[in-house]
Structures are given as C-alpha cells and as structure tokens.
Amino acid sequence: MTDRMGDIRETDIRWHPTEMEEHDHGGGATVLGFWIYLMSDALIFASLFAMFGVVSSSYAGGPGPRQLFDLPLVALNTALLLASSITFGQAIPHMEAGRVGPTRTWLAVTGLLGAAFVGIEFYEFAHLVQEGAGPQRSAFLSAFFTLVGTHGAHVTVGLIWIATMLVQLGQHGLTGEMKRRIICLSMFWHFLDIIWIGVFNFVYLFGVIR
C-alpha cells in the first residue's frame, strides 16, 4: 500500500515539472497552434516554389536571371536577414529572465535589420521594373515577383509585429502574455529566415548557375 502511494507520488512529481515548463513558455497550446500555422504557411510557400520551379526558364524572350540578379546585393540581404535571426535569439534569454530593457534593445536591433532587408528588396524590385523586367514581362518574372514578394510581405508583417511588441513591452512589461507573444514572434521570424534559405539558394544562386 505504501509502495503504491510512493508510485503515485513519483508519477505526480514526474509530471509536474513538464506542466510548469509549459506555463513558463507561456501556454503550450498557443505555441503548438502557432506551429501548425507556420506549417500551413510553409505549404503556401511550397506551392510558390513549385510554380517558380516550373516556369523558371520561361523567359518569353526577355531577360534571364544572369542579366537581372545582382549577387552582392542578394548576399547583403541574406546577411541582414540571418543577422536579424541571430539578434532575435539574443533577446530570448533576456526575455526569459524578465529583463525588459535588453529584450527591447535586441528586438529593436532585429527590427532595424529586418527593415533594411525590406528596404533593399524594394530597391531591387524598383530597379527591375525600371529595366523593363517587371512581373508582366515573362512567366519567370511573374513567379519571381510572387515568390519573393510574398516573403517580403511576411517580413513586413513581422516588422509591424516587432513594433507592436516594442510598444506593448513599454506598457505591460514582461507578463506571461507578452512572453507568449514574443515566443510566437520569434518562431515566425526564424521561419521567415528558413524560407529565405530556399529563396537565395534555389531562386538566386541556381538562377545564376543555370
């Protein structure tokens, strides 16, 4: 009998820490739900990558990747987005320790790097349109603008989310809800960097090798 009591208590103890851990990370259900959203977003990008893959050599007599893509600029953009992913990772331990100041600083740095990324992408798109290589020029360019533009739109949404977090951190501090929001935002931001791995390798680098 006493043995059995001991068994029950052991299982009790074994389960409690995991529950506590979930509360610490701000609600397991939300994080899992957000993960499912990211996976469905990955499917949207999969269909855009598939479309780009199918028409990636349909230039319709227009310019191809070798004439259009400026690799040093793409390398700079890739570096900016990767750096922003790393700076977001710097904010997380400060957030978990409840330090509002450093969390805001690292989030702001992440936002600035992200804004620079979007700015350079706008410049690149404007430059292409100016050269007569807009989305209406060929199937290749339509697919390129759709894929890269959808990624850029996601990064822009991420920037709005970062700005919102910076304001709300000032208003509420690091409450449980705020931690949960920032954890979801960090997943979103890292996810966008993973999509960019596909973009810079399979759109830009593959295009130039071809």
Next chain:
Amino acid sequence: MSTHSLHTPRDTDIGTPGSAHGHDSRRSYRIGVALSILLTVVPFWLVMSKALPNPTATAAIIFVLAMIQIVVHVVSFLHLDTRSEGGWTLLAFLFTAVIVVLTIAGSVWVMYHLNANMMPMPDAAMGPMH
C-alpha cells in the same frame, strides 16, 4: 509531510534537467549560429568565385548545403525535437515536409516531362486560331 522530505532529493534531481535544458538550448543556438553563417557563406562563395568549373556539381553541392541549413535552423532556432509539445510539432513538421517535397518535386518533374513531350508548334500553326 515526513514522506515529502524523503522525496526532496528527487525534487532537486528533477530540477537539474530543466536548467541543463536551458544550457543545452543556448549551446544548440550557438552551434546553429556558427553553422548557419558557414552554410550561407559557402554557397555564395561557390557561385560568385566560380570555384568549380562544373555547374551541375555546384548546383548539387548548393542543394545539399541548403537542405542541411534548413535542418540546422529548424533544430537550433525553432528548437524542434522529439519531446516538445509531446512530439506533435515534430509530427506536424514531418507531415509538412512530405507535402512540400511532393508539391515541389512532383510539379517540376511532371511539368518538365510535359514540356519535353509537347509537339513543337510553329507560329504559323497558331495563326488561324486567333
């Protein structure tokens, strides 16, 4: 209450993996940062310096490096493992990965063969249709 004191050492035992997990995740993050920088620089260097004369070999290496980098990011930055959320995140990820591979590889494969097997259509043949 006296039984509680018996369990106290066990409580501290359980506390340790939690803190070790935090330490592990920082370590995994630092390894991820180093690998992601390396896996970004190498493909750009291969293409921009034209280090390999054979474009097919360059493409194959870039493809493999990109796949490795995606796994590195998912593990070190998104903290995907078999334990988080009782394994559901891993299950959802694997399901998504299967659909992504089927969608992209399937589309490219089918449409390539469709193009290759199309009868060449001279411009004159299209005339009466307009």
